[in-house]
Amino acid sequence: MAGLTLTKGSNLSLTKTDPGLNKVLVGLGWDPRTTTGDAFDLDASALLLGADGKVRSSADFIFYNQPAAADGSVVHQGDNRSGEGDGDDEVIAIELSAVGADVERIVFVVSIDQADTRRQNFGQVRSAYCRVVNRESDVEVVRYDLSEDAAPETCMIFSELYRHNGEWKFKAVGQGYATGLAGVAADFGVHLG
Amino acid sequence: MSSLTLSKGSNLSLTKADPGLRKAMIGLGWDPRSTAGEQFDLDASALLVRADGKVRSNDDFIFYNQLSSKDGSIVHQGDNRTGEGEGDDEQILIDLDAVAADIAKIVIVVSIDQAEARRQNFGQVRDAFCRVVNQETDNEVVRYDLTEDAAAETCMIFAEIYRNGGEWKFRAVGQGYASGLRGVATDFGIVLD
Numbered sequence: 610m611a612g613l614t615l616t617k618g619s620n621l622s623l624t625k626t627d628p629g630l631n632k633v634l635v636g637l638g639w640d641p642r643t644t645t646g647d648a649f650d651l652d653a654s655a656l657l658l659g660a661d662g663k664v665r666s667s668a669d670f671i672f673y674n675q676p677a678a679a680d681g682s683v684v685h686q687g688d689n690r691s692g693e694g695d696g697d698d699e700v701i702a703i704e705l706s707a708v709g710a711d712v713e714r715i716v717f718v719v720s721i722d723q724a725d726t727r728r729q730n731f732g733q734v735r736s737a738y739c740r741v742v743n744r745e746s747d748v749e750v751v752r753y754d755l756s757e758d759a760a761p762e763t764c765m766i767f768s769e770l771y772r773h774n775g776e777w778k779f780k781a782v783g784q785g786y787a788t789g790l791a792g793v794a795a796d797f798g799v800h801l802g
Numbered sequence: 803m804s805s806l807t808l809s810k811g812s813n814l815s816l817t818k819a820d821p822g823l824r825k826a827m828i829g830l831g832w833d834p835r836s837t838a839g840e841q842f843d844l845d846a847s848a849l850l851v852r853a854d855g856k857v858r859s860n861d862d863f864i865f866y867n868q869l870s871s872k873d874g875s876i877v878h879q880g881d882n883r884t885g886e887g888e889g890d891d892e893q894i895l896i897d898l899d900a901v902a903a904d905i906a907k908i909v910i911v912v913s914i915d916q917a918e919a920r921r922q923n924f925g926q927v928r929d930a931f932c933r934v935v936n937q938e939t940d941n942e943v944v945r946y947d948l949t950e951d952a953a954a955e956t957c958m959i960f961a962e963i964y965r966n967g968g969e970w971k972f973r974a975v976g977q978g979y980a981s982g983l984r985g986v987a988t989d990f991g992i993v994l995d
Contacts, residue, residue: 618925619953766837773950780953784926785838796836 620780631706632744635717636697639737648691649734650722653699654790655683656797658714663798670799671701682707705777714771719755720790724763732760739767741779753783764789823970824898825937826963828910829890832930842927843883843915846892847983848876849990853906856991863992864894875900898970907964913983917956925953932960934972944974957982
């Protein structure tokens, strides 16, 4: 089912029209490289942020080396290092009712591992996309074409889920981050080794 | 008295909330951009409008290139091009007692500079807000969350301060303007080259 096309910056309520919405997934997919060179290793990550816009601890950074939030509300289903496989190649599953009350936002990031050394960007990757799906109804909420619309980027804040006036809302961000996944994590307060 | 949070589309008279404004301050604030891409350059502007809905001359358009009205009743405190700094990043001070008798209302506009070329809208800007403060009581008459409630817009008529009997009253407008600041100015009778 085709997802809603949201313009960057727009937001929509997930729970206003569907107050029971609880299980959401963020899916990242792309085609494996057919041309010569290093494989494209795209990564989906999530950061749980408090009201101050920072993580509560490094445990709030969900990525390939730390796939589950302490409360189980956000679970990364595993790292795909080449894009092999149909459909979503990486999935982050979210259970909204399990998200800690002090978490105000969940930020979703897509990035290319070793983009700088491999001199890669999203535009070089075939059919790269990320999407948000209501896991209970299987309805795709939104899809973002990374290959087309994030072409020169190597790391991007794709979207956010956030609380607003008692609802969970989705916001289409689609903004690049020049300092990569490490930069995003550091800016949100994650202490990296 | 707590300020009113204006929801999108609301249009209401606040005479009971704040009868008789004499000195008003319009504040516009936002966070500097942390993601890749061009800075968000938000602008506050004001138009002195007659009863027929038009300005008397180009002198009645107070904006970054023309910081005060001829009678000194409206003074723009200066252009902020990135959002750097805490609190209000741009302010317009209005001394309503000094406004000429033939002016029926003051229209307050917030806009994003070069929004079309930069493909930006208020929703992409973090923590963008505009507000009106009664400077005599220090009461914040209204605050509008541009990021959340004007997400798809690039220019908005935020509010009007208008004469009513022997007093000045405030009206929250919060309506987008598709043709940008240029379009607003032209529609109110400003002749642009």
